[in-house]
Amino acid sequence: MALEVGFIGVGGTRLGPGEEATCFVVNGSILVDVGFNVAVSMQALEVTPAQIDHVLFTHCHHDHVLGLPGLLFARNRRADERPDAPPIQLHGPQDLASVYAASLAMLQVDRYPQVVPACKVDHVYPGDCLEIGDLRIDVGRAFHPLDARSYRFTDTVTRGSLVISGDTAYHEGLAEFARDCDVLIHEAAGDPEAKEIDMRYLHSRPQDAARVAMESSASALALVHYPAAKGAAVLTKAKQGFPNTRLARKGQRVQVLGPGQAAWH
Numbered sequence: 398m399a400l401e402v403g404f405i406g407v408g409g410t411r412l413g414p415g416e417e418a419t420c421f422v423v424n425g426s427i428l429v430d431v432g433f434n435v436a437v438s439m440q441a442l443e444v445t446p447a448q449i450d451h452v453l454f455t456h457c458h459h460d461h462v463l464g465l466p467g468l469l470f471a472r473n474r475r476a477d478e479r480p481d482a483p484p485i486q487l488h489g490p491q492d493l494a495s496v497y498a499a500s501l502a503m504l505q506v507d508r509y510p511q512v513v514p515a516c517k518v519d520h521v522y523p524g525d526c527l528e529i530g531d532l533r534i535d536v537g538r539a540f541h542p543l544d545a546r547s548y549r550f551t552d553t554v555t556r557g558s559l560v561i562s563g564d565t566a567y568h569e570g571l572a573e574f575a576r577d578c579d580v581l582i583h584e585a586a587g588d589p590e591a592k593e594i595d596m597r598y599l600h601s602r603p604q605d606a607a608r609v610a611m612e613s614s615a616s617a618l619a620l621v622h623y624p625a626a627k628g629a630a631v632l633t634k635a636k637q638g639f640p641n642t643r644l645a646r647k648g649q650r651v652q653v654l655g656p657g658q659a660a661w662h
Contacts, residue, residue, distance in 0.1 A: 398424065400532070400552040400559060400653040402582070403442040404645050406432045407621040409586050410460045417647055418460040419584070419622040421561065423550060427529065428452045429561055431464035436471035441648050446471040447478040451529060453521075454489030454496075455563030456545035462496045466503040473512045484515035488527065490544035494518055521546065537574035539565035541599045547574060557653030562609070564622065566599040572612035579653045581606075581615040582645065584622035589634040603631045607638030616657050619645040 401424055406417025418432035422444050428451070432438060436446045446468055455461060475482055487497060497518050506513050521527070523538040523546070531554050539545035541564050551558045560575040562583040575581050587594060587602035594602065601609075603620060610618040618639050623631045628644055635642040643661075650662045 399555060399655075400424065400550060400557045401650055402550075402559060402561075402580075402653075403439075403444065403650045404621070404647055405435060405438050405442065406647050407623070407645050408432075408625065408647075409622050411624075413625060415647075416625065418464075420461070420464070421582075422449075424530070424532065426450045427532075428468075429548060430455055430461040431468055432460065433463050434467065435464035436467045438647075442650065447475045447482075449485065450483060451486045451488065453534070453546075453548055454487070454493055455539060455547070455561070456490060456541055456543055457492045457496050458541075458543065458564065461564075465496065466500040469500060469513050469516070470504055472514050475514045484517050486517050486519055488519045488521045490546055491520055492544060493520065535574070538568075538570055539563040540568045540571075541565055542597075547571060549574060549578065552653065555653070555655045557655050557658065559651075559653050560613075560615075562601070562606070564600060566594045566596075567601055567605040567608060569612075572609050575609060575613035575615055577614050579616045579655075579657060580619060580651055580659050581610050581613065581617070582619045582621055583609060585620040585631050585635065586622045586624070589627065589630050603635035603642075604638050607635045607642060610639040610642070615639075616641070617659055618642040619651070621645050 403422045408416040417438040420430040420432040525536040527534040533551045535549040537547035559580045583606035585603040586600035
C-alpha cells in the first residue's frame with residue numbers, strides 16, 4: 398500500500414465542539430501522538446484501537462499524551478481480536494516512561510491487570526531509525542520547551558516521503574531533515590501576526606512553517622495545530638511564503654504515491 402496518513406485531529410489545547418488535538422494514523426497501524434479522545438476519534442477514519450501496533454510520541458505535553466490511558470483501555474480485548482498481535486510499541490523521548498507509568502496508575506493496573514495489553518516502551522533519539530514493514534522512520538529533533546522529536550516516513554517501495562514536524566520553533570536542522578520530502582506536515586500554533594516567535598512556548602508561526610517548506614524544497618505543506626478561529630489568517634500568511642500550502646482538516650487522508658505525487662481525500 399502507498400504511504401498514507403489520516404488526520405485524526407488538527408487542533409491544540411483549546412478545542413471547540415467536534416475537534417480533536419493534533420494526532421495522526423499512518424498506514425492504519427501507527428499512531429503519531431494521542432489526542433484527548435483518540436480511541437474514539439480514530440474510528441472516523443475506519444481505524445480501531447485493536448489495529449494499532451506502534452505509537453510514536455513527538456513529545457509529552459498534555460494534548461499529545463492524554464489519550465494514552467483511553468487508548469490502552471480500549472484495546473484490552475486486543476488479544477481476543479488479534480491473538481497473534483505483537484506487544485504494542487510506544488516510541489518517544491525520555492519522559493515517555495513516566496507518562497506510561499502514569500497511564501498504568503490511571504487504569505489501576507495493580508487491581509485490574511487484564512485491562513492493559515502488553516506494551517514495550519522504546520526511547521528514540523535524533524538520528525535513530527525504525528523499520529516497520531515497508532516504512533523507514535527517521536527520528537529528528539524538534540525545538541520545544543521539553544525533549545521533543547520530529548519524524549520522517551519513507552516508503553521503501555515507492556520512495557514517497559512525509560515529515561511530521563511535531564511542536565517546534567523554526568530551526569535550520571528541521572529544513573535539512575525534511576529535505577525534498579513530498580509532504581511536510583508542520584505545526585502552526587504561533588500567532589501569524591507576531592513579529593517573532595514567542596520564546597516561552599516555542600511554537601511555529603505559519604510563516605515559519607512556510608520557511609521550512611521552502612528551504613527544504615518540500616513539494617507540499619499541510620498545516621496542523623493551528624487555532625481554528627484563525628484558520629484563514631494562518632493559511633494566508635503561510636501561502637505568502639510557500640504557495641502550495643493547505644490547512645489540514647480532521648478526517649482527511651493524504652496518500653503519497655511516490656516522489657512528487659500526493660493525493661488528498
